[in-house]
Amino acid sequence: MLYVDPWCLLEPDGSLPLQQPQLWPKVMQLAEAIQAGWDLPRQTTRQTLLLCTKRPQRKRCPGPLWVARQEDDRLLVFCPVCNTEQMLIQNWQSTPWAGVRPAPVALEPETLVADQVDLDQLAEALSLNFEDWQSYLDLETGEILNVPGECFDQLEEDEPSLFTDVDLVEEHLEEARRIHEDATGRFTAIDPLESHERFAIMESFLVELPEGRMRRQLENALRGRKPFRRFKDELQVEPAVRERWFRFEREALRAHASRWLEEARAGRELTYPATSRR
Ligand SMILES: [Zn+2]
Structure with a gap:
């Protein structure tokens, strides 16, 4: 079972860790569990919107997860179908999901524009470099x-x-x-990522890769000459790791794109306050 303190995954102000998109799925799971359990009286339980991730006999367990507020106030996430305990959450009381929902934020015209931007397309524009x-x-x-x-x-x-x-x-x-x-x-x-930024994304991928031969190979690739090329070549060896890299890279680029977008919009507001209110 996993013992979790949500504050190890969150920024000090309770927001998502922008630099570490690979953690977001875990944070979202926690958020759902806390939202489903924060108002339970102790020693009671209710169903969450989460699905069990266990694979007994290699088949995905169909169970919905439940959350129980224990006598000691920790939140236990468990699956009644395969009968496993999955997470024990402590120190959740001051997270953003424990309590009534945050007050609604009005959509300003500028915000609407940001929402119309296709983050994947922006991420692609930021990562590709077509000469001319x-x-x-x-x-x-x-x-x-x-x-x-x-x-x-x-x-x-x-x-x-x-x-x-x-x-x-x-x-x-x-x-x-x-x-x-x-x-x-x-x-x-939209200026494409600098190579040191692309390098940093590859390095942070290695941090979350389990120890082993593949990780060592990739580390060597990054330390040697032509790191981008060799990193790519090494990934060909193990399709599973390659897939994982593509997912990781996509999330990292999306996170970058969304920070970029925020800065671009803020920059425009500073320079052109009149037209942005049109
Ligand atoms: Zn299960």
């Missing part, structure tokens, strides 16, 4: 625009070079013009 293309986020519509750099050359009336793809420039010229001529700050350039 530049991505922009339109802070008013949430749309992500990809524009060939040559369009801007043309708008600045440079002579097209022999290699200019005229059709491509034509196709994106209007978008480029809107970005080029905008004076309200609605378009923010």
